[in-house]
Amino acid sequence: MPHPEELERYTRAAVDAVARAREHFVSELGAAPALRKGPGDFATDADLAIEAMLREDLELATGIGVYGEERGGEFNPDACWVLDPIDGTSNYSSGNPNSAILVSLILDGEPVVAFTDIPLLNLHVHAVAGGPVVCNGEALPPVGQESAAAAQVGIGSVGSDDRRRFPASQRLALIGALAETDLRPRISGSVGVDLAFVALGIYQAAVSFSPYIWDNAAGVLLARCAGAVVTDTEGNPWTVNSTGAIVGTPEAHATALSTMLQVQQPRL
Structure with a gap:
């Protein structure tokens, strides 16, 4: 596990990167398919743009490589950001609010920082290993x-x-x-x-x-x-x-x- 100050720096970088991506996510809601990946599977221009934004921001701020759904990269379990720029692309393209930006940091083979931002439901959720789940700035109690x-x-x-x-x-x-x-x-x-x-x-x-x-x-x-x-x-x-x-x-x-x-x- 990295030093707490280092984890805090990574988390701040992800907060900023996801916030910028969220703005684009909302502005492009309903984007049409732009890249066909298989039967019923596609990416929109918004998927591609959001992943590009996240890659640029996270790599610049942390020096850690990125592995993403749309543009790939090298998955390095020792240290790697993992991205899904729009999880639920079909939902997003049709205006269904069940779609999210997913960002996680893998260090030493385990996820240690995670963001699930669901802009259309106004749910901005993140966590750091060993800490609580935080939703819209409020730490939540354990589930039961x-x-x-x-x-x-x-x-x-x-x-x-x-x-x-x-x-x-x-x-x-x-x-x-x-x-x-x-x-x-x-x-x-x-x-x-x-x-x-x-x-x-x-x-x-x-x-x-x-x-x-x-x-x-x-x-x-x-x-x-x-x-x-x-x-x-x-x-x-x-x-x-x-x-x-x-x-x-x-x-x-x-x-x-x-x-x-x-x-x-x-x-x-």
Whole structure:
């Protein structure tokens, strides 16, 4: 773990970088697809511009390299900023507020600084390893079973780019099986939003099918700092090499994980 003063400097740099990116995010809401990446998958000019801004600001302020969804780079687990300029691009392009800027700093193989900025919901959430979750400048208490009005579990996206590990039949089966538990599945279209919602006490659990670290790292650290249980989708400790994640309060996480393992049985 780096010295606290160094972490504070990195956090200040990210605060400034995300604030500048947020302005562009809001001004370009509804941007049309500009770069087709696959069936139903695209980036807008706003995705590209926001990642360019974040890269420039973070590299200049900290000297640490960047690994981003749109322009790649080298993922260095020893020291690396990880970016998703717009998580939930399809939502963003259609004006759906469930979209976010995700920024995390990986040092020595662990996320140590995380930002999930959800501008259209006016939720600016960040955390530093060992500290509390901070939302709109206010430090939050740890999450607990009583922190959500209803036991909701977020399934950020039914789709997954890892169809071998998470075939469509399994993803759909999980939603149906969760609906038979005490949890109420919700699909937002943004993994980052769902993981942050657990840290904020809005959801009691969230499941990510994403194989990408830029979708998961920020939310994983937020959940850890909120006192939630964090694992991969098979119940192992989450690492930067994990595919997917399950986070939640102890009871909700246990329900989500056992349900996931149940629907995985035919594959195991």
